[in-house]
Amino acid sequence: MQSAFKLLLTLATLVYPLVVYFGFHRWSPAWVALLLAALLLLRAVGTRDLVWLAGAGGALVLAAAGAGGSWAPLKLYPVMVNAVLLAVFGTSLWKPPSVIERIARMREPYLAPEAVEYTRRVTLAWCGFFVVNGALSAATAVWGSEQLWVFYNGLLAYGLMGAFFGVEWLLRLRMRARIAALGHRP
Numbered sequence: 001m002q003s004a005f006k007l008l009l010t011l012a013t014l015v016y017p018l019v020v021y022f023g024f025h026r027w028s029p030a031w032v033a034l035l036l037a038a039l040l041l042l043r044a045v046g047t048r049d050l051v052w053l054a055g056a057g058g059a060l061v062l063a064a065a066g067a068g069g070s071w072a073p074l075k076l077y078p079v080m081v082n083a084v085l086l087a088v089f090g091t092s093l094w095k096p097p098s099v100i101e102r103i104a105r106m107r108e109p110y111l112a113p114e115a116v117e118y119t120r121r122v123t124l125a126w127c128g129f130f131v132v133n134g135a136l137s138a139a140t141a142v143w144g145s146e147q148l149w150v151f152y153n154g155l156l157a158y159g160l161m162g163a164f165f166g167v168e169w170l171l172r173l174r175m176r177a178r179i180a181a182l183g184h185r186p
Contacts, residue, residue: 012039017154020074024146029071036077075141078153082134089127098123112179122168129164133157 016036023032092098097105101119104111111119137157140149 014158015154016077017150020071021146021150021154024071029074033074036074072141075149075153076138078137078157079134079141082130082137086127086130086134089123089130093120093123093127096120100126112182114179114182115175118172118175122172125168126164129161133160 019035020032023029089099092102097116098120100123101111101116104115104119137153140152144152
């Protein structure tokens with residue numbers, strides 16, 4: 001039951017750009033922002049994750065800003081998400097282990113030194129992704145039409161993230177083969 005609830009919350013969070021798009025001219029921006037804040041707060045409570053709690057706090061700030069009837073603060077939510085992820089990933093580079101190393105160690109507790117360096121580079125690459133994605137999200141929110149904003153933030157950004165992850169997965173397979181050839185346990 002709990003996993004079904006988490007899945008439902010994840011799906012609801014992913015369709016956020018569509019909710020904003022279809023909410024234009026139909027609902028008050030404050031209500032949409034409060035719905036988003038409630039979703040993120042439920043995720044934070046369900047996962048006990050500070051990132052989601054920060055997101056819920058940010059959504060409450062956006063709800064307050066949206067109380068004036070403007071959709072602009074809600075369109076900036078994806079920018080805030082990228083900023084939070086950049087902060088989490090970036091901080092882990094200065095206070096190791098990096099986020100990607102932590103994820104890798106959940107599956108493989110032993111990581112060769114080459115693998116640890118690789119996870120650090122991948123964490124840095126994700127930081128670059130969050131900077132570019134956040135900048136593009138901001139550009140579509142400020143200068144783009146409603147259709148462009150929802151296309152980028154509701155479809156293209158997810159596709160780019162998936163492609164980035166897929167390319168990294170292929171590179172990871174290559175790196176693991178190279179480490180295995182050196183005689184380290186992959």
